Amino acid sequence: MRPVSDRFLDAVRGSHQAAFSARVVAPGQTGVNPTGTDILINGGDVRLDGDAADGVRSTLDLTTPGKGMWPGRATDLLAPYGNEVFVRRGIQYAIGQTEWVSLGYHRIDDIDQPDAPDGPIQIAGRDRMAGIVDGRLDRVRSFPPLTTRGAMLATLVTEIYPWATIEWDDPFVRDAAIGRQIITENDDRYKVCDELVKSVGKIWWWDHRGVLVVRTPPAATAPSWEVNHGQGGVLVSMARRLTREGAYNAVVATGEGADTATPVRAMAVDASPQSPTFWNGPFGKVPRFYSSPFITTYNQAWDAASNMLAKSLGLPYSVDFTAVPNAALEPYDTVRVRYPGRSELHVVRQLTVPLTVQAGMPASTREQTRILIGGA
Structure with a gap:
């Protein structure tokens, strides 16, 4: 979870004044307070996806007033030629006292103005991994x-x-x-x-x-936040699903390359009898295979296999919920989901942080079972 104070987490559970900030910045900056030009926010959100196939973890959808803002030159503020939008969400405690949570830097990829010439401009952006993918x-x-x-x-x-x-x-x-x-x-x-x-x-x-x-993928230990009903609760709605789709209970990692006569190999399995995907249980044996020329030793193969498996254990039970927004949450954070009659530990996979006060925060999770990974 991104660093915030206990005061912030307590405020999320009660009545509070949300604050939003978007700033167009030149590429190359880091930190949580870059220099740039602030723009107004009409609406939008930041979507975080820990399982994105292309590695782009954070995507931005933002609407800003468009009068006089449409770029006419490549150097204009919203021109999609390298400028980024740095976005924050926070809580205003008092006048001049706001605790901000950075939602990251997003390269401007597309702008759209459905009602030209003065209507709102829609900005679509992706985090800096997009440049690695494109390059x-x-x-x-x-x-x-x-x-x-x-x-x-x-x-x-x-x-x-x-x-x-x-x-x-x-x-x-x-x-x-x-x-x-x-x-x-x-x-x-x-x-x-x-x-x-x-x-x-x-x-x-x-x-x-x-x-x-x-x-290293974070271990699912003590929950960083509780999503619950009732007084002081933040849970708005919840849905759940059981499926075998995309579930596996072993990873076989091997090396590859012409300079290795016998590639190294390691296999990690779900070795917990209490797990619904136990390797020797009724779920069956469903391995995944991974090979890489960078794997040259058994220890490397084991690390790759065990950590890839740890990221998926807990399937096939998943929960989607909508909660009062907590901008500090991130993919791979462990949360406790508490509702009448049950309390479960879940690992966040995707979530969407709204940039308006009206919207809730939808998130998708998988249940975290006891992790015991063994070799085979």
Whole structure:
């Protein structure tokens, strides 16, 4: 969960004055208070998706007054040629006292004015991963075995964003060599970076500060927030679903590459008898397979397999709820969902933070069961 005070979390549960801010900024800034030009917000939202296939975790849909704002030149404020929109939502405690929560930086991708020339302008934006996805490799690249993981990722990222700040949660993993020559045989920059990160059991995204973070998926331990009915509650509505679709209970991770006669291999399974997807239970055996040229040791294969499996355990029971907005919540946060007769731990997968006072915050989760991952 993004850093906020206890006062903020308490205020969400009662009557409070929400505040909103959107600022158009030049690319290259980081932090939670960049310089730029503030624009008014008529409506919109920020959608966060921890499972996005293209890695774009945060997308923006914002409507602003359009009179005199339509760009006539490439350098104009809303022209989709590199400028970003930095968005915040907060709580105003008193005049001049607002606690803000950053919702991140979003590159302006599209603008639309259905009622020209003076009607509202609709802005669509995506976080900085969109630049990595768009910035396809223009030639085959080769990285020698002694290249560190951190150096390889930095090279591929800073070719697109020379000013990028990259944070790894484990310097040892960052500074270890990739171990074999890597030749990029396709032009997909994002895929190469994603394989590098996944091969060591990490996930990566551009966070609310505009920083590229590389992290181990967070463990579902104590809940960071409670979504509940009743007095002081924030739960507005809830729906739930049971399905086998997209569920698996094992991951087989292997290395690949011409310089390895026998690729390394590791298999992680759901080893908890209490889990609904127990490997040796009635759910059946449903493995997923993953291979990467970056996997050169058994430990790397195990880390990749176990962390990929940990991200999915808890399926197939999922809950969708709408709550009073808490802008501090993020994908992979653990929440306690409490309603009459039941209390459950869930991991947030997607959520939408509204930029108006009228709307609630829809979120999708999966139930977190006891995690016990074993080998097979």
